[in-house]
Amino acid sequence: MVALGSDHGGYDLKQKVIGYLKEKEIEYRDFGCESRESCDYPEYGRAAAEAVAKGECDFGIVICTTGIGISIVANKVKGIRCALCSDTVSARLTREHNDANMLAMGAGIVGANLALGIVDTFLNTPFSGEQKHVRRVKAIE
Template sequence: MKIAIGNDHAGTDYKMSVVEFLEEQGHEVQNVGTDLSDSVDYPDFVHPVAEAVSSGQADFGVLICGSGNGVSMTANKHQKIRAALCWTAEIAQLAREHNDANIISIPARFTSQPQAINIVNTFLNTPFEGGRHQRRVDKIACQ
């Protein structure tokens, strides 16, 4: 799979761990996040991830910031994006199964790095259930 990943300064260390994990799993990773700990504006890194996923250049996206909220809000401004803020593997599983989320947002200040990797792994390996959930997902996008 092709995975686009972006982060702000609060998520740099987490991003490095997640990228290493994804590459070990054989995924192609497009890193558009900062590699530094200097303060940056997260939308500058979110928009390229959301555009890659919405255009089909990436299968999924991973966003990491301090709370996960800002990156999720920004990504969800894009058409075809369903970004889910996930702080446990169970929430990531439900985001995929029930909401067909295509971007995961991880709060670095509220999870450990091993938890973040588990959350990403669960997210990428959980299929969308479809069925009754498809009807609801179809109603998310504004026409």
């Protein structure tokens, strides 16, 4: 299951991600926001991150206008490794090398087509399990 969170700046892109998840029959839980009305991203980013940290969701995807603020919020939650990605190479490498459990994107930075490619890459790339990466992830924790 994928935890989702966005603010008003990420709302439209989050709806595109929901469409992708439905198409791929991937379960998700949307922690808000519910519209384009101005709101504060920490509430929604934290809720999605806490669901991942508690094991209620396997992965999380959070979106705001730049992806920066909401990624910072997610990374404040113990056990979260949230990577801000704006290309598929970063999405692949953060899964392979960092075992990232959350993806952040900036709706004002990446378009919908690229964003869905990033999501697809992130969700379908396994952690490499290489000893050097295992060691580094443990050091992060």
